[in-house]
Amino acid sequence: MQAQELLLALADGGTVSGAQLAERAGITRAAIWKQVESLRARGVPVQSQGTAGYRLPWPLQLLDAAAIKAALPAKVRKQVGLLELHWEIDSTSSEIQRRAANLPDLSIVLAETQSAGRGRRGRTWLSPPGLNIYLSCLKRFDAGFAALSGLSLAVGVIVMRTLEALGIDGAGLKWPNDVLSGDGKLAGILVELSGEYQGPCAAIIGVGLNVRLTSALREQAGQPVNDLASLAAGDAPDRNRVASALIGALAEGLIQFEREGFAAFVGEYAQHDLLLGKALRVQGAADTHGIGAGVDARGALLLETHDGLRAIDSADVSVRRT
Numbered sequence: 001m002q003a004q005e006l007l008l009a010l011a012d013g014g015t016v017s018g019a020q021l022a023e024r025a026g027i028t029r030a031a032i033w034k035q036v037e038s039l040r041a042r043g044v045p046v047q048s049q050g051t052a053g054y055r056l057p058w059p060l061q062l063l064d065a066a067a068i069k070a071a072l073p074a075k076v077r078k079q080v081g082l083l084e085l086h087w088e089i090d091s092t093s094s095e096i097q098r099r100a101a102n103l104p105d106l107s108i109v110l111a112e113t114q115s116a117g118r119g120r121r122g123r124t125w126l127s128p129p130g131l132n133i134y135l136s137c138l139k140r141f142d143a144g145f146a147a148l149s150g151l152s153l154a155v156g157v158i159v160m161r162t163l164e165a166l167g168i169d170g171a172g173l174k175w176p177n178d179v180l181s182g183d184g185k186l187a188g189i190l191v192e193l194s195g196e197y198q199g200p201c202a203a204i205i206g207v208g209l210n211v212r213l214t215s216a217l218r219e220q221a222g223q224p225v226n227d228l229a230s231l232a233a234g235d236a237p238d239r240n241r242v243a244s245a246l247i248g249a250l251a252e253g254l255i256q257f258e259r260e261g262f263a264a265f266v267g268e269y270a271q272h273d274l275l276l277g278k279a280l281r282v283q284g285a286a287d288t289h290g291i292g293a294g295v296d297a298r299g300a301l302l303l304e305t306h307d308g309l310r311a312i313d314s315a316d317v318s319v320r321r322t
């Protein structure tokens with residue numbers, strides 16, 4: 001029995017005995033125990049119930065490519081180039097990078113778990129199986145990098161549309177594209193570009209969306225984090241539904257971005273902008289202080305300073321606590 005099959009056997013939240021699992025898989029109880037330890041090492045909180053066996057603290061759904069496809073609107077199903085689900089991969093974005101030349105536009109790669117999930121600024125992205133969503137999407141563009149300004153902010157809006165479609169409130173956007181709830185990160189977005197400055201280019205858009213975090217994972221994250229289960233009063237939405245909603249929003253949103261650019265997303269960004277009207281500290285080449293005044297049509301952060309309105313293209317921004 002592999003870790004994946006064990007997770008499936010425990011997925012409904014019921015207690016299953018080691019003996020039952022061993023018999024089902026035709027292996028020893030010691031081998032089952034090894035797989036339990038392997039799931040625990042990956043961040044899945046498998047509980048021991050003494051002689052009764054093992055259980056998860058809540059039921060979960062393993063990702064299912066057929067269920068995800070079936071839940072996509074027919075139009076989106078046609079738009080999506082390829083939809084591939086892996087049990088384990090180093091990084092869904094790295095996988096697309098390796099195969100980009102041979103993949104159709106709007107190809108999607110999902111994984112239950114990533115062994116080397118990548119975050120921004122060289123950080124790792126914790127990717128335990130069975131709990132969250134790790135997804136990357138390839139989008140080609142014809143008009144060069146200049147037409148892509150604001151793309152990563154647009155993806156933030158796309159994630160907000162996904163949450164709206166799932167009926168989940170309580171999240172917002174922190175420039176440039178962190179999706180936060182309270183102070184905690186709910187989703188991370190990594191956009192990687194390749195190609196020509198003025199010609200054909202491609203974006204690999206990686207999204208990690210926290211559906212259910214454990215307290216151990218919250219501690220390991222190295223930054224404040226939050227999950228959809230907390231926003232839905234402990235009742236985590238079905239992960240296949242979350243994945244389909246995200247894929248649907250990405251397909252439609254990226255096609256909209258290709259046609260209309262970031263300007264089409266500015267209004268919606270403003271509705272979710274957590275920095276608007278807040279006293280901010282902007283750490284770039286030099287420290288700047290000011291009041292958040294939204295974003296411009298290129299996706300730059302607008303900052304009301306003593307010297308007037310400034311547009312910031314790249315910096316670390318934090319809200320000043322006064």
Ligand code: BTN
Pocket residue numbers: 090091092093094114116117118119120121123125133134135136187188189190205206207208209
């Ligand atoms: C961030 O640091 O905020 C960005 C995190 C992006 C994580 C996602 S998970 C799917 C895709 N594969 C990766 O290795 N990273 C992105």
